[in-house]
Amino acid sequence: MPRPLFRPQQMQSAVSLNTRPQTQSKQELSQQEKMKLDRILRRPRSKPYMEAMHQLDAGGHVHNADKVDGIIEVIKNEFPEIELQGILLGFVSVCYLGKPYEVHTLDMTGSIIEHYKTGQPLPGGLEKARSMALRGGYDFIEVYVDCCRAISSSGRVSVITG
Secondary structure, rough: OOHHHOOHHHHOOOOOOOOOOOOOOHOOHHOOOHHHHHHHHHOOHHHHHHHHHHHHHHHHHHHHHHHHHEEEEEEEHHHHOOOOOOOOOOOEOOOOOOOOOEEEEEEEEOEEEEEOOOOOOOOOOHHHHHEEEEEOOOOOEEEOOOEEEEEEEOOOEEEEEO
């Protein structure tokens, strides 16, 4: 059975976010649910969230599961009212470790931070964010199944579809 998009404890709030049958897939969200999800994901990112994402470029996190789990916990706390699993693929950002590394990623499906060399393909749908990250102007790119959300240093969000 598919996991719910919105967390059960949050569905008891004044506005019910899950009015669809349990067998309906995440791709079949109602228009109201899509609008609510989009509103939540367009919110400017908090300072703790931005600081956690900046820690991804520190090479030591690659092999430190506790630090990776801490970063993932901050990500989950940024969006307590929704379940990101299944819609958030990961994050892509410019890597400042130096040559030959170009970008680094946090793959949400495997909770893996990895640094990629120039031309090395990114896994799991993250490749679509590489050129945006390298172009500059954004601190990092959140990669979702249906779009990318480019996050500026102020925490503002730009949605890029296609």
